[in-house]
Amino acid sequence: MTTLDGIRRPEYTGERRCWPCTVVNVVIVVAAGAALYVAGYPLVAGVVAVLGLLGIWARGYVVPYTPRFAPRLAAALGLGDTFGHGDTFGHGDGPPQELGGSLGGDADPDAVVDTLLRADVLAEDEAGLYMTDEFRTRWRDAMEPLQEATLDELAEAVMGVRMDADVRAERNERGEYVVVASHDGNRLHDAWLTRPVVIAEVAGVNALAGSGLTREAQLVAVEPLRSFLEACPDCGGPVEETTTVDCCGGPAGTAAEPDHVLACTDCDSRLFTFPTED
Known part of the structure; x- marks a missing residue:
């Protein structure tokens, strides 16, 4: 296994990539690189930009807590419909x-x-x-x-x-x-x-x-x-516990805070939502 394989997050990339989250992260990384360049650190700016974009490509996002704020930010900017998530963000x-x-x-x-x-x-x-x-x-x-x-x-x-x-x-x-x-x-x-x-x-x-x-x-x-449940009642696929939602690649549905759910890995159906701890 290569070093890159070790940092990949397939649950947040490929077909499961959330494009609004990706765009928000790209904007933040580019803005950070530009700020460092203007401040007189061109080499550091280049390193930040390259590593940040590579991280977004491999992991889906690099800014911590992206699933918590990116859907709301994308919806406020009108990006939900642009990336085919109009119903997801606004329901x-x-x-x-x-x-x-x-x-x-x-x-x-x-x-x-x-x-x-x-x-x-x-x-x-x-x-x-x-x-x-x-x-x-x-x-x-x-x-x-x-x-x-x-x-x-x-x-x-x-x-x-x-x-x-x-x-x-x-x-x-x-x-x-x-x-x-x-x-x-x-x-x-x-x-x-x-x-x-x-x-x-x-x-x-x-x-x-x-x-x-x-x-x-x-x-x-x-x-x-x-x-x-140990298998999906409908398709029979395996199930797993996950904290992701439709934003950043999880089973359908987006909330301000990601839910802890049991979901089918084959059909992406949410089978159970675990109660939120106070």
Whole structure:
């Protein structure tokens, strides 16, 4: 392996390169080089410019915390549409909760874990929580018939577990979703669910049948269960934990602060967003 291979960041370059972040970094590097040149340090200016541009080419960006400020700066300068990221930076007319939401509502995480431990869905040892082999097999078997389902068929499957909600299939320029509309008090709450999330959560509810959990408990459990996925529920690709978003090469969706997510490395689908630590 060459020295250059050691500094490459393929997750931020090639097809996964974020061009607004690249442009912002190039501008900063060129400005720094120009300032050093004007200050009377032409050799240093040349070295800074060459090393900076090489770093951007190999690593995606060289300015620390670029994913935190570059998307907002690019959007403020109107660069989102220029580089084909209009919807990404501004979220356009797309779904308001495209990469969030679940079949169930919010619940106390500790209470959910206790419930799943008592139901032998999860187990715990000195290394932490893990999913039992028996339940993982049931969950995987429940996903299989859903993987070939059409979007409309997935919406029907959601209706079967959320009979209290209005469910519809939604197709737009950004993708395919199952929208679950339910009332939270006096407020209508829409959850926009991607195919992998629908497959994982409907299969999760079905796999939890017979575990002694009420339907309400099953629905609130399926979102945290997604954090234990070992393969994409839709394409079957491997998954990994990452902190990147669409900016600088990660799974779709951009936020002011990069999310810590579980995502498929083959189809780039976000499968779970880990809670932000206070």
